[in-house]
Amino acid sequence: MSGGSAGLSRRAVLGGAGAGLAVGAAGGAWGGRASAHAPADGVTLGAARVPFHAARQGGIVEPAQARVEWAAFDLLASTGRDGLAALLRGWSAAAARMAAGEPAAEGENQIALDAGPSSLTVTFGFGATLFDKAGLADRRPAALVELPAFPGDALDPARSGGDLWVQIGADDSLVAVHALRVLMRLATGLAAPRWLMSGFARTPGATPHPMTGRNLMGQVDGTNNPRPRDPDFDATVFAAGGDWMAGGSYAVLRRIRMLLEGWDTLPLDKQERIIGRRKSDGAPLSGGPDAVERTPVDLAATDGDGVLRIAPDAHVRVAAAASNGGAAMLRRGFSFHDGLLPDGSPDAGLLFAAYQADPARGFVPVQQRLSRGDGLSRYLRHEASALFAVPPGAPAGGYVGQQLLEG
């Protein structure tokens, strides 16, 4: 019908003929949680796009989009290595088209027809359990091992792990949900959905200028994130070496429910003491009234009575000790609010995601410290956990995972 081709040409104009804005790692902000990223003047939010084909996968260093969908899949027994390669080829091709603002050729249901890609990114990851099932046991990276148990963990296996992970981020919810439906349909007969999670961050333009975001506790969250201009940024976030994971990263995911009813009734000064930062602007409590968010934390500072300004169990102190004061990983989390639990409390919190070159030097030692000594832990429940190897990006014509499957 004529309507279909009219739709195609509209997409081609938006995605290819100059109206689109490509947002690369260099142009965007650096992925502090929920930092806002207003489109440049004259470019609509919808037209902003992140090219799928690049040295690194999207959805890692770009600012957190307004909406995220996480989906984990388990490979069907019949799929094997060839089926996995077919799935990844199909997924990459569809993701590349959708990221360019073009219809996904397969399973296109026209939901996204009118909109641009809205900064859509699609990120693929491989769980440790994938490799045996796909006949690739000898190619499993040494860094991809089960995360250790941490004190206080209350993990739901049905919402943890998975052979494959897909992260879809976009600044328009319909664009994100459409992409999820397309990728789920492409998995039919090859991989079964294991769990889905949905989260959100600031809509671009909601804040007057880009800034570090807040989590649902109201705290500024992500101040100490590494920045691409930091000299050790790549070494912190991306895997080195000459194997198929070179240029990839390891994603640790945690569904962290916040005990908001208890937290919200704490007095402000108690909340700030638990974090070690001022709630209004994120400035460290060690810095006095003139401190700003990025004022360095002074763990030795005391008040007139000799009491430490940053409490012994303050979140920032324990986190700093765990990472020797540096940034161990790139956090890129989203908030979630999934309604009420049977007891009436909110099923809400943080979809925590952290990217690092090696979890054994990133998330694992930090969480080992936090789970024991962090005063904030009393208000958090880690309910789901996963670790995925996030391969490098695919060049034009290639697909994510090609180095693993054809290397």
Add this chain to the structure above:
Amino acid sequence: MSGGSAGLSRRAVLGGAGAGLAVGAAGGAWGGRASAHAPADGVTLGAARVPFHAARQGGIVEPAQARVEWAAFDLLASTGRDGLAALLRGWSAAAARMAAGEPAAEGENQIALDAGPSSLTVTFGFGATLFDKAGLADRRPAALVELPAFPGDALDPARSGGDLWVQIGADDSLVAVHALRVLMRLATGLAAPRWLMSGFARTPGATPHPMTGRNLMGQVDGTNNPRPRDPDFDATVFAAGGDWMAGGSYAVLRRIRMLLEGWDTLPLDKQERIIGRRKSDGAPLSGGPDAVERTPVDLAATDGDGVLRIAPDAHVRVAAAASNGGAAMLRRGFSFHDGLLPDGSPDAGLLFAAYQADPARGFVPVQQRLSRGDGLSRYLRHEASALFAVPPGAPAGGYVGQQLLEG
């Protein structure tokens, strides 16, 4: 602490001193589902605001925001009429402040501190069950009766009904979720949450220009919505008469799950036949290739073989017959996607909302026809239902429901 007052002054600048953009019914689009509404040049999405104090409540005629939260509450037995008045006063005061971009005085957790109101609207409604509990049985409007059962209904009582309803819409999810948390805290000890639902529509700017939105089936949805310039708009949407509901409206809510796995595998021409419109642009199938979305539907048109172009059971034909060709109600729905059901199918669809002067002349006769003759019904499941009286708006200094409680 100093941080708090700095935050207050930032809000005052955004919300009060000219940077904010007030979006009223006259200035906005008319609330077709998910019509996009990009902020005017130089006004950030966050600064756009809808005044809370007005003759009519917000969230009815304004364009659907990017995120919506629906919450139903049941009055506690101890609350009574005075407690209800206190709750509504507190809710209105907090909603007015948040809609102006100011912190809610009570329960402020600073989540929304950095953002503007992002077109926040808060809409309050009263269920039929409220009136007995609050000692107001003699003031229950005649139009506020239980909806009849419809063929095919599969309603979950736990997600239906409720004494009180709050609708929160905003173009930033954190702003919406923050407002929900504030209002839930204010209800503590007076009303208990009954159910929550969360939905989404287009983010402003996702489409290059405002247009009628698509639902998760991919269909353009909302073409025949009444428009404020229509001569009978007010009579269709808003209650007349001299009682406390004059200028209010009646909201019918339905959680309509879409059987997307079946729908998405239908060929395009079959989908279009079921709806009676072209999927790409919403043009009626009776109009030929040059038809556009708003070309009038010609129910008598036939093709060369004498076959009706709009099938006997097409959605547009059955809907038109039920409303005598006119618009019976103002629809303002949102999409939802809440993950997967135990059978692996998506728990996704439409949070349908329709506003009308009288449900007996709006939703009820339309749904009686649709539930029997609409070919689309095979792909829909009505899982929850509610009807709320939405009182008129509150003048400055007043609160929503004041005419009922103090009249």
